[in-house]
Amino acid sequence: MLAPGFADPVHDAQATFRAVMDALARPGLPRPLTPGLTPPAPLTPELAAVALTLADADTPVWLDAGLAASPAVAAYLRFHTGAPLTEDPAAAAFALISDPARCPPLNAFAPGTPAYPDTSTTLVLALDAITAGEGLCLTGPGIRGTTRVALAPLPEGFVAQLAGNRADFPLGVDLILTAPGRVAGLPRSTAVTEG
Amino acid sequence: MSGTHTVFPPPSAGEGTLRNRGGEGSDGAERSSPPHEDRALSGSRVPLLRDFVPAQPLLTQGPPSPIPSRARPTWDEQDANLGQARDRSGGGSAAEPSAPQSGYNFAYLDEGTKRMIRRAILKGIAVPGYQVPFASREMPMPYGWGTGGVQVTAAILGRADVLKVIDQGADDTTNAVSIRRFFAKTSGVATTTRTAEATVIQTRHRIPETPLTEGQTLVYQVPIPEPLRYLEPRETETRQLHALAEYGAMHVKLYEDISRHGHIATTYAYPVEVAGRYVMDPSPTPKFDNPKMDGCPALQLFGAGRERRIYAVPPYTRVRSLDFEDHPFRVQEFTHPCALCGAKGVYLDEVLLDDAGNRMFVCSDTDHCEGRRADGHVGTGEAI
Numbered sequence: 001m002l003a004p005g006f007a008d009p010v011h012d013a014q015a016t017f018r019a020v021m022d023a024l025a026r027p028g029l030p031r032p033l034t035p036g037l038t039p040p041a042p043l044t045p046e047l048a049a050v051a052l053t054l055a056d057a058d059t060p061v062w063l064d065a066g067l068a069a070s071p072a073v074a075a076y077l078r079f080h081t082g083a084p085l086t087e088d089p090a091a092a093a094f095a096l097i098s099d100p101a102r103c104p105p106l107n108a109f110a111p112g113t114p115a116y117p118d119t120s121t122t123l124v125l126a127l128d129a130i131t132a133g134e135g136l137c138l139t140g141p142g143i144r145g146t147t148r149v150a151l152a153p154l155p156e157g158f159v160a161q162l163a164g165n166r167a168d169f170p171l172g173v174d175l176i177l178t179a180p181g182r183v184a185g186l187p188r189s190t191a192v193t194e195g
Numbered sequence: 196m197s198g199t200h201t202v203f204p205p206p207s208a209g210e211g212t213l214r215n216r217g218g219e220g221s222d223g224a225e226r227s228s229p230p231h232e233d234r235a236l237s238g239s240r241v242p243l244l245r246d247f248v249p250a251q252p253l254l255t256q257g258p259p260s261p262i263p264s265r266a267r268p269t270w271d272e273q274d275a276n277l278g279q280a281r282d283r284s285g286g287g288s289a290a291e292p293s294a295p296q297s298g299y300n301f302a303y304l305d306e307g308t309k310r311m312i313r314r315a316i317l318k319g320i321a322v323p324g325y326q327v328p329f330a331s332r333e334m335p336m337p338y339g340w341g342t343g344g345v346q347v348t349a350a351i352l353g354r355a356d357v358l359k360v361i362d363q364g365a366d367d368t369t370n371a372v373s374i375r376r377f378f379a380k381t382s383g384v385a386t387t388t389r390t391a392e393a394t395v396i397q398t399r400h401r402i403p404e405t406p407l408t409e410g411q412t413l414v415y416q417v418p419i420p421e422p423l424r425y426l427e428p429r430e431t432e433t434r435q436l437h438a439l440a441e442y443g444a445m446h447v448k449l450y451e452d453i454s455r456h457g458h459i460a461t462t463y464a465y466p467v468e469v470a471g472r473y474v475m476d477p478s479p480t481p482k483f484d485n486p487k488m489d490g491c492p493a494l495q496l497f498g499a500g501r502e503r504r505i506y507a508v509p510p511y512t513r514v515r516s517l518d519f520e521d522h523p524f525r526v527q528e529f530t531h532p533c534a535l536c537g538a539k540g541v542y543l544d545e546v547l548l549d550d551a552g553n554r555m556f557v558c559s560d561t562d563h564c565e566g567r568r569a570d571g572h573v574g575t576g577e578a579i
Binding site: 009010011013014015017018020021022024025026053054055056058059093113114115116117118120122140141142143144169170174187188189 | 309313
């Protein structure tokens, strides 16, 4: 049977959006996110909450290999969001990634165009842990001075990919990072270096 | 009138309020207005806003509110007849959440529209200063009344929020009262006039004097979001100029100010560079407020309804007013303190008092002024 969506579609979506908005406005600062969803595995409650909050018929969604292998996940997202699923990462408005260690290179996704940098892909990753105060060093808009955040797991060479993503600013992808009970943001404007 | 130092009452609130828009067009209020402007304003009911066409606003219609008290009235004195405003703090300036009016989705907009606006807001935050196109909706108020800001506010507002709405710094003018009442009706969120209590502040052309804090969101109503629009009317061209970060025309415009007037005469909608990349219109705030945008702990969102653009400045972001090494950016200065609360270093409104040219300068930020007077600060109360 299909798992239910938000118990309170209006206010649960608003709460999720505000958590994501605050997370992107303050990169690297995790915000609590407890959506109360029970989506089919390997879709996590946090991934599902972001998808249900932001995706609809106007936003093609790309699923990573783990999610794409599950017909229940596709059925869940199709029913609750109406979003078309795409197999082309460069055509996606949102990319849901349940296995961040095998996340495709960031430049596989749409970076937007110089005139319309907003036509880029937003990646939503389901990490195991987001820990503030240690790990990667972040600077940029939304950050007072510098901040640190540890993300796990990450693919090989991820910091170099983020540096390439930042170098093309205002082009680039934005990352919404989720972990059980929390969400953090890594917009393209943030410069990331190894701690 | 000299010699008769009468204490002049400030103007009554409402549509016919005679408030000089000191930031728009004149180089600060220390320079007296041109005589023709005085003549045009004095003695007649002049609409507060150039772009206000009091047509037939539906949900947003506020009653005319000529309240001739000395202190500016708090909004819920006016709202008391709605039967839904209740004192929370005893000060009479806040209202608890109440059940929203049935028949509307929470905060008026449907969920699909909110999703679209929310996506635009996230892109705006990720690319500070870049104008994100969005599918602006018809709102139950005319363009020019803040339809962009209202849509942004509706998209972010939640039940736990406390909303403050200001118009040129004032909580008690038509635009502010209308929009506050609109959200009280359609969302039932708590509203306040106190800057420090608010979590979401929608503003028309001012930034509150009270420093904003982390966790607050400032939503600007923007008429013309494109800073290059008067230099290059074609959207296709300005988009390319932004893509190439080609802002020479803006510097030429400021230079022409200097060559013509001897100083940069732009006093409002003063262009800023955000995070070292995009040049942005800060909406028609007086340039007095530009320094408050730099490194502000609050999130700043901008909505332009008619022009269908949303843009953003994240907290702690460098916002630099454009200038030249030999003509650095300077804000207006006022020769007199606020006549009501004696505040210095704040933005003042020029208030005309009669047909004889008497006027007084008072805080543009009514909440700041009321707070200072409650703390015992007193101005001269004298006309100038």
